[in-house]
Amino acid sequence: MESDFRGKTALVTGASRGIGAATSIALARSGCARLLLHYNTNQAGVDQVRAGAEAAGAEVLLFQADLGCGQGIQSLIAAVQKAAAPVDILVNNAGSLVARARLLQFTGDLYDRVMNLNVKSAWFIAQAVAPAMMERGGGCIVNLSSIAARNGGGPGATVYAAAKAAVTAMTKGLAKELAPKGIRVNAVSPGTVDNDFHARFSTRQVLDAVVAATPAGRLGTNEEVADVILFLCSAAARYIYGQTIEINGGMLMV
Numbered sequence: 001m002e003s004d005f006r007g008k009t010a011l012v013t014g015a016s017r018g019i020g021a022a023t024s025i026a027l028a029r030s031g032c033a034r035l036l037l038h039y040n041t042n043q044a045g046v047d048q049v050r051a052g053a054e055a056a057g058a059e060v061l062l063f064q065a066d067l068g069c070g071q072g073i074q075s076l077i078a079a080v081q082k083a084a085a086p087v088d089i090l091v092n093n094a095g096s097l098v099a100r101a102r103l104l105q106f107t108g109d110l111y112d113r114v115m116n117l118n119v120k121s122a123w124f125i126a127q128a129v130a131p132a133m134m135e136r137g138g139g140c141i142v143n144l145s146s147i148a149a150r151n152g153g154g155p156g157a158t159v160y161a162a163a164k165a166a167v168t169a170m171t172k173g174l175a176k177e178l179a180p181k182g183i184r185v186n187a188v189s190p191g192t193v194d195n196d197f198h199a200r201f202s203t204r205q206v207l208d209a210v211v212a213a214t215p216a217g218r219l220g221t222n223e224e225v226a227d228v229i230l231f232l233c234s235a236a237a238r239y240i241y242g243q244t245i246e247i248n249g250g251m252l253m254v
């Protein structure tokens with residue numbers, strides 16, 4: 001796979017922990033020349049990822065932005081454009097439940113934050129990097145969906161689930177639009193990954209129940225998702241367009 005990534009520039013959002021951090025390190029170790037790493041609050045985390053990527057030989061640029069609001073999305077796009085580093089690989093990874101809330105508690109502000117972070121940011125960052133991909137006649141975009149897009153999500157996660165379903169639909173539409181330009185768009189859909197996301201949003205009891213219902217008998221790891229993201233960006237996936245690959249230990253088979 002290494003030759004697929006040599007000399008490439010990748011933009012990974014939400015690179016400061018979890019799946020985004022593992023993907024960034026894997027891209028650097030696979031030969032990516034330049035990584036544009038976005039983070040929001042976890043400066044220490046992204047510094048650690050930067051050190052790992054640089055040790056693997058990649059040049060790293062960091063970008064901070066809150067993608068839960070339109071202004072943050074615009075500031076990231078402006079900063080990436082200012083860096084004048086045409087992107088070959090975009091991993092729209094930043095995402096979150098933001099907060100668990102049921103229908104009667106849900107506020108307009110929370111709705112906007114969930115949609116901005118999980119959907120709007122992915123769409124407009126793709127819009128920002130696509131022209132340079134088109135000019136060079138190639139590129140790969142991988143979006144992060146979720147098992148929630150198929151099962152409606154756990155308690156208080158309905159809008160997050162709807163956002164991820166939008167990501168899956170957007171992946172298909174964008175794949176059709178960009179395929180003639182040589183750009184492949186796909187998504188990955190993790191089940192339950194053992195990382196900070198669930199440390200924050202799920203109890204041990206819930207996670208134990210997920211493990212019990214998972215044929216693989218365990219939660220997923222960040223690296224297992226990162227491996228599929230890299231596969232989708234590699235030449236081995238050259239005829240894969242608009243797909244959302246489920247990564248869930250058999251928890252949901254579609």
Ligand SMILES: NC(=O)c1ccc[n+]([C@@H]2O[C@H](COP(=O)([O-])OP(=O)(O)OC[C@H]3O[C@@H](n4cnc5c(N)ncnc54)[C@H](OP(=O)(O)O)[C@@H]3O)[C@@H](O)[C@H]2O)c1
Pocket residue numbers: 013014015016017018019020039040041042043065066067068093094095096097117144145146147189190191192193194195196197198
């Ligand atoms: N973990 C799972 O089981 C699971 C399952 C299905 C789908 N996913 C999806 O996979 C992607 C990665 O999640 P993860 O599991 O790696 O979660 P994570 O460990 O919580 O990491 C989330 C990343 O997104 C960034 N982020 C969160 N809120 C943000 C905001 N308002 N603005 C900008 N960036 C923000 C975080 O930045 P800072 O830390 O710097 O603030 C962090 O880098 C997400 O899209 C998530 O929805 C995860």
